[in-house]
Amino acid sequence: MEDNLAQLTLRLETLVGELRGIPAEVERVDDSDQVRRLIAQAAASASELRAMHPVGSPEQGSQERRSRHDVLKELQRGLVMRTIVHASVLDDPRRAARIRELHASGDLHRVVDEPIQQVLVFDRSVAFVRITPVDYAPGGLVIRQQSLITSLIDLFERTWQRARDVTEPERRLSPREREVLALMAEGRSNSAVARALSITEAAVGKHVAGVFAKLDLPATADDNRRVLAVLAYLRGSAR
Template identity: 75%
Template sequence: MEDNVPLERLARRLEEVVGELRGLPVDVERLEDSSAVRQRIAAAAREARELRAMHPVGSPDTGRQEQRSRREVLDALERGVTMRTIVHASVLDDPHKAARIRQLHAAGDLHRVVDEPIQQVLVFNRAVAFLRLTPVAYAPGALVIRQQSLVSALIDLFERTWAAARDVTEPAHRLTAREREVLALIAEGRSNGAVARELSITEAAVGKHVAGVFAKLEIPASADVNRRVLAVLAYLRGAVR
């Protein structure tokens, strides 16, 4: 949990810096029109060698638009573009979006997952960044940032978030933050009582979280296996990066 504090501070400072620079003669352009934003992003993507992306929600595109977007990403990977993407865990609740993310991850657009709120950001080639004007899903408009101090701050935010995130293939990606805390303590050999004391919650609450872990990791009750051991093994396989 401590890792989130520097991220929150950096995000707040980034917002403060952007606010201070608005209206000043720096290389930050405000685009209100979503079609203009898409055109600029497409132009940057054609020249890209490297892309860092953070998405708080999945793409709203469906049907042909979604297929075209996926094809563009796959074509970029074939050209040798390095791509890393951070998504909010809620995106994986949609089976269609989850399948798309895993396909792109397997193709080379590496994905990691976070539970904390994130803002939509794209950074191309360490040279230009696109930052959504307001942190609301599908809100129109973006800041086009070429000011190197701000681009560097966005890259720093991305890298810190990436380091704290978990791989999209991690088995425990569907667990809540509290469930992962409980599972991490179980992995240390703690009993339910010890977990309850550590987290300052009741032992009954720990039992509910443990049951949730078993259900989400699809570990059925059986006389032949120890479900706590299987849950810990799944956690360790996903957590060791």
């Protein structure tokens, strides 16, 4: 997935670098306000929106309330919306509450842990992509070239399938928990993990308990939670 994203991002960046003038099917717009106006125009007539957001919106106060109002209005109009957000967005309780409200209202949200690019695709007719893959970078590409739109839709759908529902319990491991789990996957005991990380064995025990809790692995007589946690790590579902 990350390789596919990197390849697509490189393709888009190469395309931006080669632009001379304003081609008919890909337009570079450096004015962020103009990008927002074009997005609003597309939303007014579209029947479906696929969106990917790497971070939370920088909007505050009245701007954020207006954005929320606009989304709810489009949902009432009948716009079908699906949105993928990066898990870091949920670290802000206010944004997390807003996302869950929109999800309950019909703007279905899923969450991913891997890096994603900011993309909006309206129907199969127009897409908006940030010019550079940097948070809050100004401007964007307005894409009407069908081959690129098809690639973006394919990327979205494959990411959507891998993502988890925003209402699912939070399972993101802390950096230290990931280190502990990686050493557990090497077959090390808690004391060996403690020596490797220069922390106490009691601290390792707390991190292991945190891993079990976030992976929803209750203590039972039938299952070895340590083995199940390592299997989740090897499958890539423990992040």
